[in-house]
Amino acid sequence: MNTEEFKEEFRELNGTKIRVTSYKIGNEFYCHIYNADPGATIARASGNTSEEAVQKALEKAMARIK
Amino acid sequence: MADYARPEMLVSTEWVDQHKFDPHIVVVEVDVDTQAYNEGHVPGALGWNWQTQLCDTLRRDVISKADLEKLLGENGISNDTTVILYGDNNNWFAAWALWQMKMYGHEDVRIMNGGRKKWLAEGRVMTKDVRKPEATTYKAKERDESLRSYLMQVQQAMGANDYVMVDVRSGDEFTGKILSPPGLPETCQRGGHIPGAANIPWVQACNEDGTFKSKEDLEALYMGKGISPDKKVIAYCRIGERSSHTWFVLKYLLGYPTVSNYDGSWTEWGNLVGAPVEKGTATTAKKEMAS
Numbered sequence: 001m002n003t004e005e006f007k008e009e010f011r012e013l014n015g016t017k018i019r020v021t022s023y024k025i026g027n028e029f030y031c032h033i034y035n036a037d038p039g040a041t042i043a044r045a046s047g048n049t050s051e052e053a054v055q056k057a058l059e060k061a062m063a064r065i066k
Numbered sequence: 067m068a069d070y071a072r073p074e075m076l077v078s079t080e081w082v083d084q085h086k087f088d089p090h091i092v093v094v095e096v097d098v099d100t101q102a103y104n105e106g107h108v109p110g111a112l113g114w115n116w117q118t119q120l121c122d123t124l125r126r127d128v129i130s131k132a133d134l135e136k137l138l139g140e141n142g143i144s145n146d147t148t149v150i151l152y153g154d155n156n157n158w159f160a161a162w163a164l165w166q167m168k169m170y171g172h173e174d175v176r177i178m179n180g181g182r183k184k185w186l187a188e189g190r191v192m193t194k195d196v197r198k199p200e201a202t203t204y205k206a207k208e209r210d211e212s213l214r215s216y217l218m219q220v221q222q223a224m225g226a227n228d229y230v231m232v233d234v235r236s237g238d239e240f241t242g243k244i245l246s247p248p249g250l251p252e253t254c255q256r257g258g259h260i261p262g263a264a265n266i267p268w269v270q271a272c273n274e275d276g277t278f279k280s281k282e283d284l285e286a287l288y289m290g291k292g293i294s295p296d297k298k299v300i301a302y303c304r305i306g307e308r309s310s311h312t313w314f315v316l317k318y319l320l321g322y323p324t325v326s327n328y329d330g331s332w333t334e335w336g337n338l339v340g341a342p343v344e345k346g347t348a349t350t351a352k353k354e355m356a357s
Contacts, residue, residue, distance in 0.1 A: 001106060001194075006187045016248040021183070025106040025192050032099060032154070035248045037236040038308060039155050039269060041099040042249035064249045 001026040005050060010036055013058065014065045018042065020057070022050050031057035035065075069281040071321025075314075076179045076278070079188055082150055086110045092143050092199070093150045095182065096120070096159040098307075106192030108152070108185060112141050112199065116159045116307070120166060128214075128329065134170050135204045142199030145173070152178035152185070156269065156276045158307050165310040165327055169214065171207030177314065180276040187275065213313075215300045215328040220335070223300055224262060224342075230297040231263040232288070234312045235304055235332065240265040242345040245336070246304065254336030258343040260302070264291040265347070268308040271315045284320055295322040302328040302335075 006023040017036035022029065031053040033043045042064050045056035070076065077085075086093050086108055093111040095103050103113035114120060119137055120129055129137070143149060149172065151160035160177055167175045178185070186192075215223070223229035238244045242257030259265065270287055273279055279287070293299055299316055301309035306329025313327040335341050 001192050003106070003186045003189050003192055006189070008183075008187075023186050026194075028105075030105050032102070034155065035250075037238070037269070038247050038267065038303075039158075040247050040250055041155070044099055044101065046105070061249070 005029075007050075013061055016065050018061065018065075020054060022054055024050070029053040033057045033061040070278075070319040071281075072318040075176050075318040077150055077176050078179055079185050079190065082108060082152070082178050082185075083190060086150075088148075090146070091148045091150060092141065093152070093178075094141070094163070095153055096151060096163045097154040097182065098158050099154055102154050102182065104194070106194055109191060109193045109195070110197055111152075112197060114163060116162060120159070120163055128166050128169070128209075131170060131206050131209060134166070135206050138172075138204040138206075139202050140199075142202055143204055144202045145205060147174070149175040150178055151175065152181045154182045156183065156272045156311070157181040158268075158311055161311040161314045162307040165213065165313055169209050169211075171210065179278060183276040212324075213326055215302075215326040217328075217330050217334060217338070219326075220260065220300060220302070220328050220330075223298070224260060228298055229300060230293055231260055231300045231302065231328075232291075232293050232309075232312060232316075233259045233263040233265050233303070233332075234268040234301055234308050235259075235265070236267050237265060237347075239304065239332070241347055242343075254333055256336045256341075256343050258336070258345040259332075260335055261342050261344040263302075263344075264293055266291055266293065266312070268303065268311045271312065278315065278319060281319060284315060288316065288320065295320070298324040298326075300326050300328050302331040304332045305329070306331045 004024040008021045019034045022031040029050045043057045043060035047053035096114045100115045153160040245257045246253045301312045303309040316322040316325045
């Protein structure tokens with residue numbers, strides 16, 4: 001399976017700067033969210049589309065960063 | 067990579083792609099996110115879990131010699147195997163695994179420069195297939211404790227002129243503004259840093275694509291804050307994994323002769339009754355100690 005559509009961007013969530021990484025492996029989309037500094041994983045999710053994976057991961061991250 | 071003190075300690079993603087199935091090479095993924103391997107990994111790569119396989123799960127400690135021998139043996143790794151480690155987050159826990167393998171004397175263990183992120187970004191092939199290696203017998207050496215610092219050594223080093231300490235956590239952790247990174251549960255009773263330590267966050271050693279910066283840039287980064295090769299260097303962070311990344315940089319990319327990782331790190335020091343703590347910024351190692 002090739003990796004496709006690798007994207008990485010920085011956002012802010014509840015005042016915390018986060019790094020959002022998303023990519024597609026095979027038919028599945030994945031999203032990982034890290035705190036921007038130091039870069040530890042906060043949440044991850046998968047979905048049928050990039051948007052779905054990102055949204056699910058953001059919801060998990062939101063619950064973790066209060 | 068040729069300019070580094072030990073260039074052979076790094077391999078490129080391209081090199082791994084070409085050699086991943088070579089018989090004397092074992093590729094292992096070690097991630098911060100222990101589920102990432104299951105999404106897909108380098109074909110043929112094995113996966114190690116830092117929370118259960120690279121530590122003593124009963125008491126707080128690194129993996130025991132017996133458990134390391136079992137892990138490597140079950141993974142088909144012999145004493146003469148070339149082990150290539152890589153992982154997410156610019157190889158945080160790949161460096162943690164390498165530090166432990168070096169403590170137990172494994173000769174040929176290297177890091178894939180750029181880690182999982184670079185492999186993904188380059189659109190290389192991933193698989194979910196998990197290889198079943200043929201077990202071997204692995205014989206580890208006695209642990210080389212010179213690569214590790216314990217609390218007592220750090221306490222002694224704090225006032226010694228021949229030592230410098232580098233705190234590789236984020237600026238906000240170093241100054242005491244926060245007790246732990248956002249979203250992470252492990253914490254401490256006090257925020258701040260060990261008096262005299264310089265703050266050089268681990269990520270400053272990396273380029274945007276996850277690879278290590280050039281030797282010239284790394285020298286400027288560490289020397290500029292008083293972390294020089296004529297001193298004995300102790301690196302620390304929160305639990306010892308970020309500092310193993312910096313330990314790797316100082317020892318193998320810059321060739322510093324004496325570098326150790328204080329894996330007790332801030333979750334030990336910041337919980338210790340009576341330990342001296344400094345808050346705020348310190349631009350250079352031992353700045354306050356010298357004055």
